[in-house]
Amino acid sequence: xxxxxxxxxxxxxxxxxxxxxxxxxxxxxxxxxxxxxxxxxxxxxxxxxxxxxxxxxxxxxxxxxxxxxxxxxxxxxxxxxxxxxxxxxxxxxxxxxxxxxxxxxxxxxxxxxxxxxxxxxxxxxxxxxxxxxxxxxxxxxxxxxxxxxxxxxxxxxxxxxxxxxxxxxxxxxxxxxxxxxxxxxxxxxxxxxxxxxxxxxxxxxxxxxxxxxxxxxxxxxxxxxxxxxxxxxxxxxxxxxxxxxxxxxxxxxxxxxxxxxxxxxxxxxxxxxxxxxxxxxxxxxxxxxxxxxxxxxxxxxxxxxxxxxxxxxxxxxxxxxxxxxxxxxxxxxxxxxxxxxxxxxxxxxxx
Amino acid sequence: xxxxxxxxxxxxxxxxxxxxxxxxxxxxxxxxxxxxxxxxxxxxxxxxxxxxxxxxxxxxxxxxxxxxxxxxxxxxxxxxxxxxxxxxxxxxxxxxxxxxxxxxxxxxxxxxxxxxxxxxxxxxxxxxxxxxxxxxxxxxxxxxxxxxxxxxxxxxxxxxxxxxxxxxxxxxxxxxxxxxxxxxxxxxxxxxxxxxxxxxxxxxxxxxxxxxxxxxxxxxxxxxxxxxxxxxxxxxxxxxxxxxxxxxxxxxxxxxxxxxxxxxxxxxxxxxxxxxxxxxxxxxxxxxxxxxxxxxxxxxxxxxxxxxxxxxxxxxxxxxxxxxxxxxxxxxxxxxxxxxxxxxxxxxxxxxxxxxxxxxxx
Numbered sequence: 001x002x003x004x005x006x007x008x009x010x011x012x013x014x015x016x017x018x019x020x021x022x023x024x025x026x027x028x029x030x031x032x033x034x035x036x037x038x039x040x041x042x043x044x045x046x047x048x049x050x051x052x053x054x055x056x057x058x059x060x061x062x063x064x065x066x067x068x069x070x071x072x073x074x075x076x077x078x079x080x081x082x083x084x085x086x087x088x089x090x091x092x093x094x095x096x097x098x099x100x101x102x103x104x105x106x107x108x109x110x111x112x113x114x115x116x117x118x119x120x121x122x123x124x125x126x127x128x129x130x131x132x133x134x135x136x137x138x139x140x141x142x143x144x145x146x147x148x149x150x151x152x153x154x155x156x157x158x159x160x161x162x163x164x165x166x167x168x169x170x171x172x173x174x175x176x177x178x179x180x181x182x183x184x185x186x187x188x189x190x191x192x193x194x195x196x197x198x199x200x201x202x203x204x205x206x207x208x209x210x211x212x213x214x215x216x217x218x219x220x221x222x223x224x225x226x227x228x229x230x231x232x233x234x235x236x237x238x239x240x241x242x243x244x245x246x247x248x249x250x251x252x253x254x255x256x257x258x259x260x261x262x263x264x265x266x267x268x269x270x271x272x273x274x275x276x277x278x279x280x281x282x283x284x285x286x287x288x289x290x291x292x293x294x295x296x297x298x299x300x301x302x303x304x305x306x307x308x309x310x311x312x313x314x315x316x317x318x319x320x321x322x323x324x325x326x327x328x329x330x331x332x333x334x335x336x337x338x339x340x341x342x343x344x345x346x347x348x349x350x351x
Numbered sequence: 352x353x354x355x356x357x358x359x360x361x362x363x364x365x366x367x368x369x370x371x372x373x374x375x376x377x378x379x380x381x382x383x384x385x386x387x388x389x390x391x392x393x394x395x396x397x398x399x400x401x402x403x404x405x406x407x408x409x410x411x412x413x414x415x416x417x418x419x420x421x422x423x424x425x426x427x428x429x430x431x432x433x434x435x436x437x438x439x440x441x442x443x444x445x446x447x448x449x450x451x452x453x454x455x456x457x458x459x460x461x462x463x464x465x466x467x468x469x470x471x472x473x474x475x476x477x478x479x480x481x482x483x484x485x486x487x488x489x490x491x492x493x494x495x496x497x498x499x500x501x502x503x504x505x506x507x508x509x510x511x512x513x514x515x516x517x518x519x520x521x522x523x524x525x526x527x528x529x530x531x532x533x534x535x536x537x538x539x540x541x542x543x544x545x546x547x548x549x550x551x552x553x554x555x556x557x558x559x560x561x562x563x564x565x566x567x568x569x570x571x572x573x574x575x576x577x578x579x580x581x582x583x584x585x586x587x588x589x590x591x592x593x594x595x596x597x598x599x600x601x602x603x604x605x606x607x608x609x610x611x612x613x614x615x616x617x618x619x620x621x622x623x624x625x626x627x628x629x630x631x632x633x634x635x636x637x638x639x640x641x642x643x644x645x646x647x648x649x650x651x652x653x654x655x656x657x658x659x660x661x662x663x664x665x666x667x668x669x670x671x672x673x674x675x676x677x678x679x680x681x682x683x684x685x686x687x688x689x690x691x692x693x694x695x696x697x698x699x700x701x702x703x704x705x706x707x708x709x710x711x712x713x
Contacts (some may be wrong), residue, residue, distance in 0.1 A: 043417040076491075077491075078493070078497070128692065132696045134693075135645055137437070137497070138645055139440065139693065141632055144354075145685055146681060146682045146686070149679075153401040153535065153676060157678075167662055190448025260499075263501045265498070306508060306512055308507075308512060310505065311501035311502065311505035312501070312506055315499070315502035319495065322490055326488040327490055328487065328489055
């Protein structure tokens with residue numbers, strides 16, 4: 001009995017416990033609703049099925065969540081401009097390619113241009129946060145509202161369509177490959193980021209800056225540059241996610257690309273067991289969190305909840321998760337626990 | 352006698368000069384910049400748009416009329432910023448307010464006044480929940496109000512996905528009740544004397560502004576807000592109830608946001624899901640441009656009024672220009688916000704550097 005309790009204790013202490021349980025719950029609910037949930041079939045040489053669809057749709061969110069994790073870890077704030085940045089970079093990419101039968105600009109050049117625009121947004125955010133010492137959310141609030149405005153100017157407030165077929169490869173399938181391309185991109189980015197963070201000291205530096213900025217500076221870390229880097233990286237990720245989302249529909253609607261994704265990305269980070277106050281982080285947790293949210297979104301769509309209504313439920317989840325992380329609540333839990341524990345001891349002593 | 356000896360009036364003069372300089376370079380400097388900016392912009396408008404009647408008093412009053420909701424909301428935001436917090440949920444709450452009003456009056460057959468009271472109650476409760484999470488659970492205001500922002504936007508969509516236009520008679524009468532000013536009349540093209548007018552919302556906004564000014568300047572609670580915003584630890588050690596002050600400020604803010612939402616609704620006479628998008632940034636921008644820094648402890652509501660006026664003038668320019676997309680005004684305001692934030696943080700850094708030079712560690 002005692003060993004069982006200790007095993008449970010060890011398992012619940014494991015950082016990925018919460019995200020895995022959440023994902024598990026969502027999948028179970030889905031399985032009950034649609035028994036064919038885990039079926040994967042082959043159609044026209046590509047895989048089809050709920051699971052593939054969720055993985056495909058969540059890859060954009062995974063990419064954003066990776067960037068957001070680093071931002072949250074290093075600065076204890078969040079980048080709320082990710083949705084607007086993805087819309088902007090998507091708009092730039094489509095505007096560069098043009099809406100004719102042939103590209104106005106070479107394919108790769110325009111993608112690089114869009115990523116460069118993302119980097120510029122990141123530099124703006126990072127400059128405000130790290131060098132001007134503005135609170136992260138206020139600094140990113142500027143692009144949160146203005147970014148979509150600039151995207152509207154780029155597209156001239158129209159919905160633009162890209163005609164050549166190979167534009168869609170990035171967001172759907174490359175001919176002959178049965179797995180959606182976004183999954184590859186997300187997997188590659190996750191692996192690459194993990195490699196860089198684990199094999200160099202950068203990951204530790206980011207955690208150290210997030211835990212105590214002043215102490216890290218006194219130790220000799222360039223705290224400002226590290227925070228700056230995370231914001232640039234986050235905007236870069238957002239731009240990538242925007243490109244995928246634009247390529248998926250082969251069109252740009254500056255009002256709707258990446259709409260409400262900032263909340264999803266923050267939610268993914270929070271569900272992943274990361275503290276929103278900064279410090280230690282787990283990339284794997286955020287990735288599982290992102291998949292969980294996409295699964296949840298798909299489930300809610302299946303239950304005929306409109307896309308505009310989703311934020312209501314997600315906001316409640318965010319508040320609950322964040323409240324559970326609050327020092328006051330943790331203290332309360334501890335005191336209840338110790339009281340229960342002490343009560344048990346007293347009973348045993350009486351016996 | 353050496354040259355260094357000065358007469359008493361001279362010393363007094365130098366003293367006054369120094370104090371004025373200190374005042375101008377302190378946080379009043381920002382207010383000063385704002386007022387100068389507004390005057391310059393308005394004068395520029397007078398010159399550039401002379402043929403479009405920019406010099407008409409009514410144009411100036413229209414700035415107030417179309418932004419009365421923003422003034423009320425921004426006053427709430429000023430209180431929140433002074434206490435060192437932030438509220439980015441205001442845009443969505445305004446949208447939810449309008450949607451609730453419209454749904455209650457058009458679909459629920461509830462009278463205008465009960466609907467307004469219910470909405471105000473909703474705003475107060477909403478503010479109280481946010482305030483409780485921030486003050487007593489010690490959550491970050493950003494995260495809480497970000498969640499609040501999406502919650503209220505989702506709520507708007509849950510109430511109705513379609514646009515609702517308000518046709519309630521009482522509400523319409525309030526919205527269109529013109530109050531003519533006794534002065535500033537001019538002859539129109541037909542030769543009839545026309546007096547400039549305002550709507551009741553403007554008077555409401557000005558009352559809120561004055562009440563907030565009195566609250567901040569002359570009440571114990573107002574001074575507590577500054578103390579808490581300046582330094583929470585010191586305020587606590589002084590024996591002030593930090594948590595309760597924060598809680599109450601967020602409640603006031605929630606109330607004012609819905610009040611602003613009602614004024615906003617009286618202008619739009621309808622509601623849809625995407626209403627008032629980016630309103631939170633306008634409110635924050637107006638407050639910050641008005642000289643209330645994001646760091647808390649400093650600020651006043653009259654600066655906020657000028658912040659709103661600057662925003663309104665930019666919008667008027669964009670609409671007078673005619674061929675510009677309305678997105679331009681948002682982008683310009685965002686740029687102004689960025690500029691003022693940078694200015695403020697430079698000022699703070701300068702101050703810190705000075706104190707460090709004096710041997711004080713910050």
